[in-house]
Amino acid sequence: MRRIARALWIAFAVLAAVPAFALGVDPPLPDPGQEARAIEIHKALRCLVCQNQSIHDSNAGLAVDLRRIVRERIQAGDDDAQVVGYVVARYGDWVLLKPPLNVKTALLWGAPAILILLGIVTVRSFHRRNRALAAATPTPLSTHERKRLERLIGEDAP
Amino acid sequence: MRLGTVLPIAIFAALAVALGVGLTLNPREIPSALIDKPVPEFDLPPVAGKPLGLASRDLKAGEVALVNVFASWCVACREEHPLLMELARTKRVAVHGLNYKDAPSDAQRWLAEWGDPYARAGADRSGRVGIDFGVYGVPETFVVDGHGRIVLKHIGPIMPADLETKILPAVAKARAQR
Numbered sequence: 001m002r003r004i005a006r007a008l009w010i011a012f013a014v015l016a017a018v019p020a021f022a023l024g025v026d027p028p029l030p031d032p033g034q035e036a037r038a039i040e041i042h043k044a045l046r047c048l049v050c051q052n053q054s055i056h057d058s059n060a061g062l063a064v065d066l067r068r069i070v071r072e073r074i075q076a077g078d079d080d081a082q083v084v085g086y087v088v089a090r091y092g093d094w095v096l097l098k099p100p101l102n103v104k105t106a107l108l109w110g111a112p113a114i115l116i117l118l119g120i121v122t123v124r125s126f127h128r129r130n131r132a133l134a135a136a137t138p139t140p141l142s143t144h145e146r147k148r149l150e151r152l153i154g155e156d157a158p
Numbered sequence: 159m160r161l162g163t164v165l166p167i168a169i170f171a172a173l174a175v176a177l178g179v180g181l182t183l184n185p186r187e188i189p190s191a192l193i194d195k196p197v198p199e200f201d202l203p204p205v206a207g208k209p210l211g212l213a214s215r216d217l218k219a220g221e222v223a224l225v226n227v228f229a230s231w232c233v234a235c236r237e238e239h240p241l242l243m244e245l246a247r248t249k250r251v252a253v254h255g256l257n258y259k260d261a262p263s264d265a266q267r268w269l270a271e272w273g274d275p276y277a278r279a280g281a282d283r284s285g286r287v288g289i290d291f292g293v294y295g296v297p298e299t300f301v302v303d304g305h306g307r308i309v310l311k312h313i314g315p316i317m318p319a320d321l322e323t324k325i326l327p328a329v330a331k332a333r334a335q336r
Binding site: 051061062065066069088089091092094 | 188191192284289290292
Protein backbone atom coordinates (compact mmCIF):
# COMPACT_ATOMS: atom_id res chain seq x y z
CA MET A 1 0.00 0.00 0.00
CA ARG A 2 2.74 2.39 1.01
CA ARG A 3 4.67 1.46 -2.09
CA ILE A 4 1.68 2.26 -4.31
CA ALA A 5 1.29 5.61 -2.57
CA ARG A 6 4.95 6.37 -3.18
CA ALA A 7 4.65 5.39 -6.85
CA LEU A 8 1.64 7.67 -7.17
CA TRP A 9 3.54 10.53 -5.57
CA ILE A 10 6.43 10.07 -7.98
CA ALA A 11 4.05 9.92 -10.94
CA PHE A 12 2.37 13.12 -9.69
CA ALA A 13 5.70 14.90 -9.27
CA VAL A 14 6.82 13.93 -12.77
CA LEU A 15 3.56 15.07 -14.32
CA ALA A 16 3.57 18.30 -12.34
CA ALA A 17 7.06 19.00 -13.65
CA VAL A 18 6.03 18.73 -17.30
CA PRO A 19 4.97 22.39 -17.62
CA ALA A 20 8.45 23.32 -16.44
CA PHE A 21 9.85 21.70 -19.57
CA ALA A 22 7.51 23.71 -21.77
CA LEU A 23 9.75 26.75 -21.39
CA GLY A 24 13.47 26.59 -21.91
CA VAL A 25 13.11 23.93 -24.57
CA ASP A 26 16.10 25.32 -26.39
CA PRO A 27 19.55 24.10 -25.50
CA PRO A 28 21.28 26.42 -23.02
CA LEU A 29 24.74 27.84 -23.62
CA PRO A 30 27.54 25.75 -22.15
CA ASP A 31 28.85 28.69 -20.10
CA PRO A 32 26.39 29.35 -17.22
CA GLY A 33 27.44 33.01 -17.03
CA GLN A 34 26.66 33.54 -20.71
CA GLU A 35 23.39 31.63 -20.35
CA ALA A 36 22.36 33.87 -17.45
CA ARG A 37 23.08 36.94 -19.61
CA ALA A 38 21.04 35.41 -22.45
CA ILE A 39 18.07 34.85 -20.13
CA GLU A 40 18.22 38.44 -18.86
CA ILE A 41 18.22 39.74 -22.44
CA HIS A 42 15.37 37.38 -23.38
CA LYS A 43 13.30 38.83 -20.54
CA ALA A 44 13.84 42.38 -21.81
CA LEU A 45 12.79 41.67 -25.41
CA ARG A 46 9.17 41.72 -26.44
CA CYS A 47 7.75 38.83 -28.41
CA LEU A 48 6.44 40.39 -31.61
CA VAL A 49 3.81 37.76 -32.20
CA CYS A 50 2.27 37.70 -28.73
CA GLN A 51 3.10 41.36 -27.97
CA ASN A 52 2.72 41.43 -24.20
CA GLN A 53 5.05 38.58 -23.43
CA SER A 54 8.81 38.62 -23.48
CA ILE A 55 10.56 36.19 -25.81
CA HIS A 56 11.60 34.38 -22.63
CA ASP A 57 7.97 33.63 -21.81
CA SER A 58 6.79 32.84 -25.31
CA ASN A 59 7.03 29.74 -27.39
CA ALA A 60 6.00 31.36 -30.65
CA GLY A 61 8.26 30.32 -33.51
CA LEU A 62 9.71 33.79 -33.82
CA ALA A 63 10.45 33.97 -30.08
CA VAL A 64 12.34 30.67 -30.30
CA ASP A 65 14.35 32.00 -33.27
CA LEU A 66 15.13 35.26 -31.50
CA ARG A 67 16.26 33.41 -28.36
CA ARG A 68 18.63 31.40 -30.51
CA ILE A 69 19.97 34.56 -32.14
CA VAL A 70 20.58 36.20 -28.75
CA ARG A 71 22.57 33.14 -27.66
CA GLU A 72 24.51 33.16 -30.92
CA ARG A 73 25.43 36.83 -30.56
CA ILE A 74 26.57 36.27 -26.97
CA GLN A 75 28.71 33.33 -28.02
CA ALA A 76 30.14 35.44 -30.83
CA GLY A 77 31.42 37.79 -28.13
CA ASP A 78 28.88 40.65 -28.26
CA ASP A 79 28.23 42.56 -25.06
CA ASP A 80 24.64 42.98 -23.84
CA ALA A 81 24.13 46.35 -25.54
CA GLN A 82 25.39 44.96 -28.85
CA VAL A 83 23.04 41.97 -28.65
CA VAL A 84 20.05 44.19 -27.91
CA GLY A 85 21.18 46.58 -30.64
CA TYR A 86 21.23 43.72 -33.12
CA VAL A 87 17.55 42.97 -32.48
CA VAL A 88 16.54 46.65 -32.27
CA ALA A 89 18.16 47.31 -35.66
CA ARG A 90 15.72 44.80 -37.17
CA TYR A 91 12.57 45.34 -35.14
CA GLY A 92 12.92 48.86 -33.75
CA ASP A 93 12.62 50.21 -30.21
CA TRP A 94 9.26 48.50 -30.05
CA VAL A 95 10.86 45.17 -29.09
CA LEU A 96 12.21 46.66 -25.88
CA LEU A 97 9.80 45.98 -23.02
CA LYS A 98 11.33 48.98 -21.28
CA PRO A 99 11.16 51.85 -23.78
CA PRO A 100 14.34 53.91 -24.12
CA LEU A 101 14.32 57.61 -23.26
CA ASN A 102 14.40 59.62 -26.47
CA VAL A 103 12.48 62.42 -28.18
CA LYS A 104 9.58 60.14 -29.10
CA THR A 105 9.19 58.73 -25.59
CA ALA A 106 9.95 61.92 -23.65
CA LEU A 107 6.24 62.50 -22.98
CA LEU A 108 5.82 58.89 -21.82
CA TRP A 109 8.65 59.13 -19.34
CA GLY A 110 7.83 62.71 -18.36
CA ALA A 111 4.11 62.08 -17.84
CA PRO A 112 4.35 60.91 -14.17
CA ALA A 113 6.32 64.00 -13.15
CA ILE A 114 4.00 66.30 -15.11
CA LEU A 115 0.91 64.69 -13.56
CA ILE A 116 2.30 64.95 -10.02
CA LEU A 117 3.16 68.62 -10.59
CA LEU A 118 -0.32 69.28 -11.94
CA GLY A 119 -1.79 67.55 -8.89
CA ILE A 120 0.28 69.64 -6.48
CA VAL A 121 -0.70 72.87 -8.24
CA THR A 122 -4.40 71.90 -8.18
CA VAL A 123 -4.41 70.90 -4.51
CA ARG A 124 -2.55 74.06 -3.49
CA SER A 125 -4.90 76.34 -5.40
CA PHE A 126 -7.92 74.65 -3.78
CA HIS A 127 -6.30 74.96 -0.38
CA ARG A 128 -5.49 78.60 -0.87
CA ARG A 129 -9.02 79.40 -1.96
CA ASN A 130 -10.52 77.62 1.05
CA ARG A 131 -8.24 79.49 3.42
CA ALA A 132 -9.08 82.81 1.78
CA LEU A 133 -12.78 82.05 2.17
CA ALA A 134 -12.37 81.10 5.81
CA ALA A 135 -10.32 84.19 6.61
CA ALA A 136 -12.62 86.68 4.91
CA THR A 137 -14.83 88.69 7.29
CA PRO A 138 -18.45 88.24 6.27
CA THR A 139 -20.43 91.34 5.31
CA PRO A 140 -22.66 92.32 8.22
CA LEU A 141 -26.36 91.62 7.86
CA SER A 142 -28.67 94.41 6.87
CA THR A 143 -31.45 95.40 9.26
CA HIS A 144 -33.98 93.70 7.06
CA GLU A 145 -31.98 90.46 7.09
CA ARG A 146 -31.46 90.64 10.82
CA LYS A 147 -35.21 91.06 11.39
CA ARG A 148 -35.97 88.11 9.19
CA LEU A 149 -33.41 85.98 10.95
CA GLU A 150 -34.81 86.85 14.36
CA ARG A 151 -38.26 85.98 13.15
CA LEU A 152 -37.09 82.59 11.88
CA ILE A 153 -35.26 81.77 15.09
CA GLY A 154 -38.21 83.00 17.10
CA GLU A 155 -40.57 80.73 15.19
CA ASP A 156 -38.37 77.69 15.87
CA ALA A 157 -38.07 78.39 19.57
CA PRO A 158 -40.43 76.38 21.74
CA MET B 159 -16.72 81.26 -18.24
CA ARG B 160 -14.06 80.76 -15.66
CA LEU B 161 -10.86 78.86 -16.23
CA GLY B 162 -11.80 76.38 -13.52
CA THR B 163 -14.88 75.42 -15.54
CA VAL B 164 -13.27 75.37 -18.96
CA LEU B 165 -10.06 73.58 -18.09
CA PRO B 166 -11.52 70.20 -16.95
CA ILE B 167 -13.78 70.12 -20.02
CA ALA B 168 -10.84 70.97 -22.29
CA ILE B 169 -8.67 68.26 -20.71
CA PHE B 170 -11.49 65.73 -21.03
CA ALA B 171 -12.06 66.64 -24.68
CA ALA B 172 -8.35 66.38 -25.51
CA LEU B 173 -8.11 62.98 -23.79
CA ALA B 174 -11.26 61.72 -25.50
CA VAL B 175 -9.92 62.72 -28.92
CA ALA B 176 -6.46 61.24 -28.28
CA LEU B 177 -7.84 57.95 -26.94
CA GLY B 178 -10.49 57.85 -29.67
CA VAL B 179 -7.81 58.09 -32.34
CA GLY B 180 -5.84 55.43 -30.47
CA LEU B 181 -8.80 53.06 -30.72
CA THR B 182 -8.75 53.25 -34.51
CA LEU B 183 -5.06 52.29 -34.74
CA ASN B 184 -4.03 48.70 -35.27
CA PRO B 185 -1.80 47.53 -32.40
CA ARG B 186 -0.49 44.73 -34.63
CA GLU B 187 1.15 47.25 -36.92
CA ILE B 188 4.57 47.90 -35.56
CA PRO B 189 6.51 50.64 -37.30
CA SER B 190 9.37 49.07 -39.22
CA ALA B 191 12.89 49.95 -38.20
CA LEU B 192 14.01 49.41 -41.78
CA ILE B 193 12.11 52.15 -43.64
CA ASP B 194 14.58 54.19 -45.69
CA LYS B 195 17.32 51.70 -44.84
CA PRO B 196 19.05 49.35 -47.26
CA VAL B 197 17.77 45.79 -47.47
CA PRO B 198 19.81 43.32 -45.42
CA GLU B 199 22.56 41.45 -47.24
CA PHE B 200 21.33 38.01 -48.24
CA ASP B 201 21.53 35.43 -50.97
CA LEU B 202 18.80 32.79 -50.97
CA PRO B 203 18.49 29.70 -53.17
CA PRO B 204 15.34 29.45 -55.29
CA VAL B 205 12.13 27.94 -53.96
CA ALA B 206 11.95 24.31 -55.12
CA GLY B 207 10.94 24.11 -58.76
CA LYS B 208 11.80 27.72 -59.58
CA PRO B 209 14.84 28.80 -61.59
CA LEU B 210 15.70 32.09 -59.81
CA GLY B 211 16.48 32.62 -56.15
CA LEU B 212 16.55 36.02 -54.46
CA ALA B 213 19.56 38.00 -53.28
CA SER B 214 20.06 41.57 -52.10
CA ARG B 215 21.88 42.39 -55.35
CA ASP B 216 18.70 41.58 -57.29
CA LEU B 217 17.02 44.44 -55.44
CA LYS B 218 19.75 46.90 -56.43
CA ALA B 219 19.44 46.34 -60.17
CA GLY B 220 17.59 49.59 -60.77
CA GLU B 221 14.02 48.28 -60.86
CA VAL B 222 11.47 49.13 -58.18
CA ALA B 223 10.06 45.84 -56.87
CA LEU B 224 7.83 44.32 -54.22
CA VAL B 225 9.27 41.70 -51.90
CA ASN B 226 6.40 39.59 -50.63
CA VAL B 227 7.04 37.39 -47.60
CA PHE B 228 4.87 34.30 -47.90
CA ALA B 229 4.55 30.72 -46.70
CA SER B 230 2.35 27.77 -47.55
CA TRP B 231 1.30 27.51 -43.89
CA CYS B 232 0.11 31.11 -43.92
CA VAL B 233 -3.64 31.33 -44.33
CA ALA B 234 -3.77 35.08 -44.88
CA CYS B 235 -1.31 34.70 -47.77
CA ARG B 236 -4.04 33.03 -49.81
CA GLU B 237 -6.21 36.08 -49.25
CA GLU B 238 -3.81 38.42 -51.02
CA HIS B 239 -2.62 35.89 -53.57
CA PRO B 240 -5.10 36.73 -56.37
CA LEU B 241 -4.01 40.34 -56.11
CA LEU B 242 -0.35 39.37 -56.54
CA MET B 243 -1.28 37.18 -59.50
CA GLU B 244 -3.05 40.15 -61.01
CA LEU B 245 0.02 42.36 -60.45
CA ALA B 246 2.23 39.78 -62.12
CA ARG B 247 -0.17 39.47 -65.06
CA THR B 248 -0.51 43.21 -65.64
CA LYS B 249 3.21 43.78 -64.91
CA ARG B 250 2.46 46.98 -62.99
CA VAL B 251 5.38 46.20 -60.71
CA ALA B 252 7.83 43.31 -60.34
CA VAL B 253 6.97 40.96 -57.48
CA HIS B 254 9.60 38.83 -55.76
CA GLY B 255 8.88 36.22 -53.13
CA LEU B 256 10.56 35.47 -49.83
CA ASN B 257 9.38 32.03 -48.80
CA TYR B 258 9.53 32.18 -45.01
CA LYS B 259 10.19 29.02 -42.94
CA ASP B 260 8.56 26.65 -45.34
CA ALA B 261 9.22 23.05 -46.35
CA PRO B 262 10.43 22.99 -50.00
CA SER B 263 7.80 20.49 -51.14
CA ASP B 264 5.01 22.45 -49.41
CA ALA B 265 6.10 25.71 -51.04
CA GLN B 266 6.33 24.07 -54.45
CA ARG B 267 2.90 22.50 -54.13
CA TRP B 268 1.40 25.76 -52.89
CA LEU B 269 2.71 27.72 -55.88
CA ALA B 270 1.53 24.98 -58.25
CA GLU B 271 -1.93 25.04 -56.72
CA TRP B 272 -2.57 28.77 -56.33
CA GLY B 273 -0.34 30.15 -59.05
CA ASP B 274 3.12 31.66 -59.05
CA PRO B 275 3.26 35.47 -59.26
CA TYR B 276 6.96 35.73 -58.39
CA ALA B 277 9.69 36.74 -60.84
CA ARG B 278 12.21 35.53 -58.27
CA ALA B 279 11.56 33.60 -55.08
CA GLY B 280 14.13 32.83 -52.40
CA ALA B 281 13.68 30.02 -49.90
CA ASP B 282 14.39 31.22 -46.36
CA ARG B 283 14.09 27.91 -44.58
CA SER B 284 15.68 28.95 -41.30
CA GLY B 285 13.88 32.30 -41.20
CA ARG B 286 17.11 34.21 -40.67
CA VAL B 287 16.68 36.48 -43.67
CA GLY B 288 13.12 37.12 -42.53
CA ILE B 289 14.43 38.22 -39.14
CA ASP B 290 16.99 40.47 -40.85
CA PHE B 291 14.02 42.04 -42.62
CA GLY B 292 12.22 42.47 -39.29
CA VAL B 293 9.47 40.05 -40.33
CA TYR B 294 7.16 39.06 -37.48
CA GLY B 295 3.93 38.11 -39.16
CA VAL B 296 3.45 36.64 -42.59
CA PRO B 297 2.37 37.96 -45.05
CA GLU B 298 4.42 41.12 -45.18
CA THR B 299 5.29 43.11 -48.27
CA PHE B 300 8.19 45.49 -48.80
CA VAL B 301 8.50 48.09 -51.52
CA VAL B 302 12.18 48.33 -52.49
CA ASP B 303 13.48 51.08 -54.73
CA GLY B 304 15.94 50.19 -57.46
CA HIS B 305 18.93 50.80 -55.19
CA GLY B 306 17.99 48.25 -52.55
CA ARG B 307 16.42 50.78 -50.20
CA ILE B 308 13.19 49.82 -48.41
CA VAL B 309 10.62 52.57 -48.89
CA LEU B 310 7.48 50.93 -47.51
CA LYS B 311 6.44 47.94 -45.46
CA HIS B 312 2.94 46.56 -45.50
CA ILE B 313 1.96 44.14 -42.75
CA GLY B 314 -0.76 41.58 -43.31
CA PRO B 315 -2.55 40.61 -46.52
CA ILE B 316 -2.68 43.27 -49.21
CA MET B 317 -6.25 44.41 -49.75
CA PRO B 318 -7.19 46.15 -53.03
CA ALA B 319 -7.44 49.46 -51.15
CA ASP B 320 -3.92 49.00 -49.70
CA LEU B 321 -2.60 48.40 -53.18
CA GLU B 322 -4.15 51.52 -54.64
CA THR B 323 -3.65 53.93 -51.73
CA LYS B 324 -0.37 52.73 -50.23
CA ILE B 325 1.68 50.34 -52.27
CA LEU B 326 1.35 51.54 -55.86
CA PRO B 327 1.76 55.22 -54.86
CA ALA B 328 4.98 54.25 -53.04
CA VAL B 329 6.14 52.41 -56.17
CA ALA B 330 5.33 55.44 -58.33
CA LYS B 331 7.17 57.75 -55.93
CA ALA B 332 10.24 55.50 -55.88
CA ARG B 333 10.24 55.36 -59.67
CA ALA B 334 9.95 59.14 -59.90
CA GLN B 335 12.92 59.61 -57.58
CA ARG B 336 15.22 57.46 -59.60
